[in-house]
Amino acid sequence: MVVAIAAEDVRVRPLEHRLTDATRLPMLVVWIAVTGIVLVLCAAWHNATGVWRGLEVGGVPFWRTPWRLEIVFALVLGYVFACGSWIVRSVRRDLDALAPVLAIEPSELAAERTGIGLFSPSVLFAASAAGVAVGVAINAVVNAILPPGSAALEDRLWRFVRDVAVWTLAIRLIVVVIGSSLRVSRLSEAARIDLLDLRGLAPLARIGLRGALAFAVAASMVVAMAGDEQTVSVTLVTVAIVAAVGALALLLPVRGAHRAIRAAKDAELRAVRAAIARARNAAIVGGAEAAEDATRLGGLLAFEGRIAHVNEWPFDVGTLVRFVVFLALPLGSWIGAALVEWVVARAIG
Numbered sequence: 389m390v391v392a393i394a395a396e397d398v399r400v401r402p403l404e405h406r407l408t409d410a411t412r413l414p415m416l417v418v419w420i421a422v423t424g425i426v427l428v429l430c431a432a433w434h435n436a437t438g439v440w441r442g443l444e445v446g447g448v449p450f451w452r453t454p455w456r457l458e459i460v461f462a463l464v465l466g467y468v469f470a471c472g473s474w475i476v477r478s479v480r481r482d483l484d485a486l487a488p489v490l491a492i493e494p495s496e497l498a499a500e501r502t503g504i505g506l507f508s509p510s511v512l513f514a515a516s517a518a519g520v521a522v523g524v525a526i527n528a529v530v531n532a533i534l535p536p537g538s539a540a541l542e543d544r545l546w547r548f549v550r551d552v553a554v555w556t557l558a559i560r561l562i563v564v565v566i567g568s569s570l571r572v573s574r575l576s577e578a579a580r581i582d583l584l585d586l587r588g589l590a591p592l593a594r595i596g597l598r599g600a601l602a603f604a605v606a607a608s609m610v611v612a613m614a615g616d617e618q619t620v621s622v623t624l625v626t627v628a629i630v631a632a633v634g635a636l637a638l639l640l641p642v643r644g645a646h647r648a649i650r651a652a653k654d655a656e657l658r659a660v661r662a663a664i665a666r667a668r669n670a671a672i673v674g675g676a677e678a679a680e681d682a683t684r685l686g687g688l689l690a691f692e693g694r695i696a697h698v699n700e701w702p703f704d705v706g707t708l709v710r711f712v713v714f715l716a717l718p719l720g721s722w723i724g725a726a727l728v729e730w731v732v733a734r735a736i737g
Contacts, residue, residue: 400512401505401507402512402560404470404557404560405505408470408472409473418466418469418473419466419470422465422466423463426461426466427458430546434543440455454539460609460610461550461554464606464609464610465550465554467609468558468561472564479568479569482594482595486579489580490580491578491580500571500575503571504571504572512560515556515562516556519552519556520555520556523548523552523553523555526555526622526626527552529622530547530619531544535618538618566637569599572595572644573640573645576642577644578648579644579648583698586698586699590702596637596638596640596641596642599637599640599641600638602637604634606630610623610626642701646700646701657696660688661692667684667688671685
């Protein structure tokens, strides 16, 4: 029984995080390195199967053919591999910045900080299994959409392995972002709330924006595949799902603080409205202190108005503007890809 309970308490870091951290390299460098490795494997496989000769397909560089989508897939795979560790490190840093408003002991905060990025093996296994299932399903849907005789249908094995790898890492990344956000949200629910100064909760907005940005970048890369008219429907559905996850990533870290702000706001409004009622009654009754009660009533009414207008979400206008910009990234990526394709076509032909 003790062994079973201990096994349930075991938390581990995802393998991709351990590998990334072992390199001691910045996320961007790891992303580029993994992308390069995937492209090397892609070239080696397709040369072995005779589809490519070197980096050419039918005497044309592969990046000038529909095979250029392999570059996008390599970028996506490298990104979902490297991004999770960066997210965890950033959330830990923001949790440290959030410490002054958290109503917990330093030892408990240290334990919570260490726990960010750690997951039970069963959760990671379930995420991996879900990723494999999604990858297999997407691969099957694309195979059904492609017309008979398509070159991609002759490349089933590579595409199957690639799709499963991408989606497995992607689902694990989603679990990392959601798990880290939920942990921070739970901690912030017991935060010390100063309704007149919510700047201490700014790290929560940064965590949310970072998660939204992570998925906006992923959606921007995926939307570059929309140039393939045969599978554009699958691409657009994927972009919509990734964008929805990005919106969820923005809101999850601040839910706890939202509840705490709302509770503090309701309590403050009840108290000030009770004080307003007392001051109003005293002013109506009159007497030697009537003028003082009337002045106090005016101050209480002004204070009530200020508290009533306190935003229950720890966001400011700048946060929302940045989020809208992040949502626009995929559209900008699609327009940019279309423009580049038009320029290349004009230059060649």
